[in-house]
Amino acid sequence: MAKDKDTRREERNSRDREEDLYLGCLTKLQLILITVAVGVIILIAIITVSVVLTTNKGSPAPFPLFPPGGDMLDYLVQAGEISQPDGLFASWFHRANSKEEMNEALSGDVMILEADVTLRGYGTPSEEPVPIMAHPPAVQSDNTLDEWLDTVLASRKAMKLDFKALESVGLSLDLLSQKNSSGRLNRPVWLNADILIGPNTPGFMPTVNGSRFLQLVQEKFPDATLSPGWMVSYAPPLFTSSYTRAMVEDMYGLVKDCPQKVTFPVHALLVRYGWQHLSWLLSQSPRFSLTLWQGSIHPNVSDLLFVRDNSNPARVYYDIYEPTLSEFKEAATRRTDPRRFYPGGDLMDFLHPTHNSNNNLVRETRQRSSLEVRWFTVTDQTSLLPQLSGGAGGMLVIHVSSDSSRPGVPVVEGSGRSSELLSLQGILELLGQNAEARWGIYLQIQSHQLLETSLQLLQSFYSSEDLYRPVWIGMEGLQSSDDTQDFVSTVEKLFPYVTVVLPQQNYPPLIPAAVAGLSQRMALRLNSLPAGQEELNSLMGMMDKCDFLLEVDTKSDTEASSVLKMLMSQKTGGGNTNLYVI
Helix, strand or coil: CHHHHHHHHHHHHHHHHHHHEECCCEEHHHHHHHHHHHHHHHHHHHHHHHHHHHHHHHCCCCCCCCCCCCCHHHHHHHCCCCCCCCHHHCCEECCCCCHHHHHHHHHCCCCEEEEEEEECCCCCCCCCCCEEECCCCCCCCCCEHHHHHHHHCCCCCEEEEEECCHHHHHHHHHHHHHHHHCCCCCCCEEEEEEEEECCCCCCCCCCCCHHHHHHHHHHHCCCCEEEEEEECCCECCCECCCCCHHHHHHHHHHHCCCCCCEEEEEEHHHCHHHHHHHHHHHHCCCCEEEEEECCCCCCCHHHHHHHHHCCCHHHEEEECCCCHHHHHHHHHHCCCCCCCCCCCCCHHHHHCCCECCCCCECCCCCCCCHHHCEEEECCCHHHHHHHHHCCCCEEEEEEEEEECCEEEEEEECCCCCCCCCCEHHHHHHHHHHCCCCCEEEEEEECCHHHHHHHHHHHHHHHHCCCCCCCEEEEECCCCCHHHHHHHHHHHHHHCCCCEEEEEECCCCCCCCHHHCCCCCCEEEEECCCCCCHHHHHHHHCCCCCCEEEECCCCCCCHHHHHHHHHHHHHCCCCCCCCEEEC
């Protein structure tokens, strides 16, 4: 009996324990603890997601590392700011020096902040070794470079630092190096200073010591883009001179051995009339670019289009103010007018442009060959007009002489014998009326007097924007080095925007000393093919230095055609020089 009671008690206890279990295996306490833990995990997850979303909304996502010395346009494309590497679409904020100006720049959609660096109290008894953000004559600021960098580096804006005093350069580069060591720079950094005297500026004006500036960059912070400039003045109507060959040569001498990318800041109002020198500088290295800037006077949109029409869009920046910048962009992207071709430019680029009117790369299916260029000798207007109205174009060869009925007036040789006299001015007017015709002009001039008159005519048409096509100039009877010097000096003085053509009577072809320092393109004219391997080698050795114009009848001489094709195939180097047959 007692045994039965014990058995029933154990069964009740067992049923009570089963009733205390949840989900068949958990006690009430265990279930409570698990529920609390799950709730905490869910709460943490919600908070984490909210923080991430808030962070993403309030600041940019981490950006892939980018070297401070990297290409500006590559960075802007990578950042999604522009769709293709084109300096036209890079945007700037000037003098983002004070905290108010800096914050205004950071809150806008500009891509690059430009700011000025000097020392606190620079040039005063209270000068301190602290780089600050201020433009002369100011020597105080509410913003130090250290503070400026920390704030700007929280954004994705690129930066250009303009150094107004050499004393601020080393300290500033040390700061940049510190920021870069932690990987924070992560964007292009341009280092600018006016290191040479430029146009319309007296020689006593103080510039930043160029050699020392470049040396400090190499020593302290070489991972940057150099922006060495000229101190420039512009005050029309008197002080409007442009850049000279000496100015660009001096600059090239300073930077040619620097490994960094280099962008040269140039005054937008002075570029067009100094293009023969600036384009020479640009051609010296693929690392080089130009940055056009303006002062208080706005540049002409036509001059800006001229620069764009004669340069690679990835190698020119436009630091231009509104409303001119918007007008320029509108004109550049909706082109209906003919290209503003530089008369001293590459003939092959004129006939077969590498970029179309909107500066997009043109991919031609047929191979360009300078041997196929047509050379049409102008004798009268009747034969000239059909050439201007159609065809692939080429070069109009014009033998310039004078006529007894119009002494001193440049006319086409022999044009008055069986037809109306055709003047050089008449040809230029016809070309102006047929701006789309792809014909350049090659003037062969008989005398120095006609040379001067012809150059003055060319300058007049160019100034009125009616001469945007290749112009080659040669002169008959250049027998001595003095003759060549006079010829070149006259071209330089009256109309330098040409390709200079010089006759060569014998092999090996040589560049005369009188033209060795010219910025202009040059063509040597030879009256025969090379005879023998030695002459052939001498010609091949010169083909990357200038254009060549050979007087050869390829129609009747099949061997000549083979030699020319062989010469073209053997041409080495990356220059844009060409071999032509007339």
